[in-house]
Amino acid sequence: MPRFTDLYTLGNFIDTFALGHYARVLAATDRRNGNSVAFKVMRPEHLSADGDMRWEYRAFGNEADILTRLWHSPNIVKLYDCGFLTDRGEAPGGGDITSFQGDVRGFIDAMPRYAAAGWRPYLTLENLPRQHSLFYLMKPNKPERRWRLPSEEGLALALQFSELLAQAHEHSIVYLDHKLEHVYWDGTHLKVIDFNSSRRLEDGRADASGQYRKDVHNMCVGVLYPIFTGMSPQKTSLRPQPSSRDAVEARYTDIDTLDFSMEPSLSEDIADLLQRGAAEELETVASFVSGLQRASAQHGWQFRDFYTSDASSEARSQLRAGLGKLRGGHEHLREARDLFREALIQDGISRDLEDELRRLVVLVNEMLNHRVLP
Numbered sequence: 001m002p003r004f005t006d007l008y009t010l011g012n013f014i015d016t017f018a019l020g021h022y023a024r025v026l027a028a029t030d031r032r033n034g035n036s037v038a039f040k041v042m043r044p045e046h047l048s049a050d051g052d053m054r055w056e057y058r059a060f061g062n063e064a065d066i067l068t069r070l071w072h073s074p075n076i077v078k079l080y081d082c083g084f085l086t087d088r089g090e091a092p093g094g095g096d097i098t099s100f101q102g103d104v105r106g107f108i109d110a111m112p113r114y115a116a117a118g119w120r121p122y123l124t125l126e127n128l129p130r131q132h133s134l135f136y137l138m139k140p141n142k143p144e145r146r147w148r149l150p151s152e153e154g155l156a157l158a159l160q161f162s163e164l165l166a167q168a169h170e171h172s173i174v175y176l177d178h179k180l181e182h183v184y185w186d187g188t189h190l191k192v193i194d195f196n197s198s199r200r201l202e203d204g205r206a207d208a209s210g211q212y213r214k215d216v217h218n219m220c221v222g223v224l225y226p227i228f229t230g231m232s233p234q235k236t237s238l239r240p241q242p243s244s245r246d247a248v249e250a251r252y253t254d255i256d257t258l259d260f261s262m263e264p265s266l267s268e269d270i271a272d273l274l275q276r277g278a279a280e281e282l283e284t285v286a287s288f289v290s291g292l293q294r295a296s297a298q299h300g301w302q303f304r305d306f307y308t309s310d311a312s313s314e315a316r317s318q319l320r321a322g323l324g325k326l327r328g329g330h331e332h333l334r335e336a337r338d339l340f341r342e343a344l345i346q347d348g349i350s351r352d353l354e355d356e357l358r359r360l361v362v363l364v365n366e367m368l369n370h371r372v373l374p
Contacts, residue, residue, distance in 0.1 A: 004085055004097040007031055008039060013091070014127075017136050018181040021247075022046055022056035022196065024090055027127060030080070037080055038127040042120045044088045051116035059196040060121035061108040066195045068104045069171050075164040077193040081124035082107040084114040128184045128191055131334075135180035137374040138230060139238045146230035146238075147374040151267060152319055153187060154228045155296045160190040161223065162292065165215060166285040172201045172208070174215045177248050178222035179241040187327045187373075197248045213283050220277025220288075221252045228270060229263040230374075233278075256280070269295035326372055333371075337364040 011027035028039035046056035060082070067079040082104060087095035098114070100107040111121065130136055138147050149157065161183075168175055177197040184191040201208050221233045222241075232238050233255050241251060258278050260271045273291040282288045290305075297306035300316025337360075343349070344357045 001096050002099070004087060004092055004095050007097055007099060008092075008124075010039060010091060010093075014038065014130060017130075017133075020194070022059060026091060028124070030124065035080070036127050038077075038125045039122060040125060041085070041092060041122040044090060044120065047088075047118060047120065048115070051118065053111060053115045057111065057115055057121060060123060061111050062198070062200075063194075063196040064104045064107060064123060066173055066198050066200065069173065069200075070164075070168060070195075073164055073167050075160050075190045075192055076195070077128065077191055078126040079104075079123060080126070082122065084110070084119035084121055086119055088120070125193070126191075128193065129186075132184040132186050132191070133181070134183045134185050134227060134374065135238065137185075138180065138226065140369075145369070147371075148230035148263065149185075149227045149374060150319075150323060151228070151270065151299055152316065152323060153185070153373075154224070154270075155292065155299060155301065156188070157183075157185055157190050157227060158224055158292055159289070159296070161192070161219060162285050162289050164190075164192060165219060166289075168198075169212050169215070169285060172203065174199050174201065174211045176215065176218060178215075178218040179251075180223065180226055180238065181241065183223055183227075187323065209283065212285070213280055216277055216282050216285060216288050217280050218252055220274045220282075221255050221258070225258050225274055225278075228266055228274070229260065231259075231262055233258060235259060267295060267298060269298055323373070330368065330371055330373060333364055333368055337361055337368070340364070 007030065009029045009031060011029070013024060014027050015025040023040050023042055025038050025040045028037050029035070030037050042056060042060060046054055048054055048057075064079060064082045067076060070076050071079075081099055081101050083097060083099040085092055085095055085097045087093060098110075098119070100110070114121070140146055148154075165175060175192075175195070175198050177194060182192055182194045184193065199211075201211060205211075225231070225233050226238060230238070233252065241247070256279050258271075258275055260266055273288070273295055276282055276291065277288060282291070293301070293303045294306050297303055297308045298312075300308060300312040300314075300319070302308050302313055340357045340361045344354060344361070
C-alpha cells in the first residue's frame with residue numbers, strides 16, 4: 001500500500017477566493033510523472049461516522065463519471081487520477097493512498113467499501129491558471145468599479161459554452177452549476193470546472209426537456225449575464241455563489257428577468273437573447289445557438305444563415321487583433337509588477353532603491369485597476 005507522500009507533494013490551497021461546499025483544492029505535484037495538478041479532496045467533515053456515503057462522497061464518483069463521458073470536449077477540465085486516502089486533515093499530510101488513475105468504474109464501484117473504512121475520496125485534475133478565472137478577474141478591487149468582457153470575447157465564450165452544453169445534453173447530462181467561479185477564460189479558449197453537482201438523466205425521464213431548458217436558463221443567467229455586464233443576476237456585486245446541493249438547485253429559480261440598465265452599450269440582440277434565456281423561452285441549446293449566431297453576425301461574425309457585410313467582417317478582424325494587443329499589454333504589466341516585487345524582497349538593497357520599487361508597484365497596480373479587459 002503506497003503512502004500519500006509517495007505519490008503526491010502538496011502545495012498551497014488554490015480555492016481560497018471561492019470556497020466550495022464539499023471539497024478543498026490544493027496545488028500539487030504528481031511524483032509519478034512530475035506534472036503540476038489540482039488535488040481535490042473531500043472535506044473531512046463530510047465523512048459519516050457510520051460509514052454511510054453522504055451525497056458529498058458520492059459526488060466524487062459522479063464528477064469522475066461525467067468528466068470521463070465528456071473527455072472529448074476541449075472545454076472541460078481534464079481528469080488525471082481518482083482514489084482514496086486515509087489522512088483526515090483538511091490538507092492531507094500523510095497516511096495511505098489508493099490510486100485508481102484512469103479506472104473510473106473501479107473507483108466508483110469501490111466507494112462503499114472505502115467509505116465504510118473511513119477513507120476520503122479525491123480527484124486529480126488539470127491545474128488551470130488562477131489568472132484565467134473569470135470570477136477572480138472580474139471582481140473589482142473597489143465597489144464603484146466593474147469590468148465586463150468585450151462583446152467579441154463574450155460571444156466567443158458563449159459559443160464555446162453552448163457547444164459544451166450541446167455535447168453534455170447529447171449524453172443526457174445537465175451541468176446545472178453555472179457560476180463565474182467555474183469559468184476560466186484566456187481571451188480565446190474556455191475551460192469549465194466542477195461537475196460534481198451535474199447530473200446524468202435517466203433514459204426516458206419525463207422532464208428531460210425541462211431540465212435542458214433550465215440548463216440553458218442557468219447559463220444565460222449565471223454565466224453570460226455577468227460576463228456581458230459585470231454584474232450579478234441577483235442585483236448585487238459579484239460574490240461567490242453558495243454551492244450546496246440545495247443551493248445549486250435553487251440559485252436562479254426566481255430570476256426570469258435581467259436588468260441591462262447599467263450596461264446600455266450592450267447590443268440589443270445580445271440583451272434580448274439573454275432575456276429570452278432568463279424567461280426560459282429557449283427550449284434547447286440549438287435554439288440558443290441560432291439566436292447567438294444572429295447576434296454575432298451583427299458583430300462581424302460570418303455564418304451561413306445570417307448576413308454579415310464585408311466591412312463588418314474586416315472591422316472584426318481588426319478588433320480581434322486589438323484585443324490581442326491589449327491582453328498582451330496587460331500580461332506584460334503583470335510581469336513587470338512581479339519583477340519589481342521580487343526585487344523588493346531581496347536583502348541588502350538600498351532605501352532609495354526600495355522606495356523606487358514600491359513607487360513603481362503602486363503605479364503599475366493603478367494601471368491594472370483601470371485596465372480595459374477583465
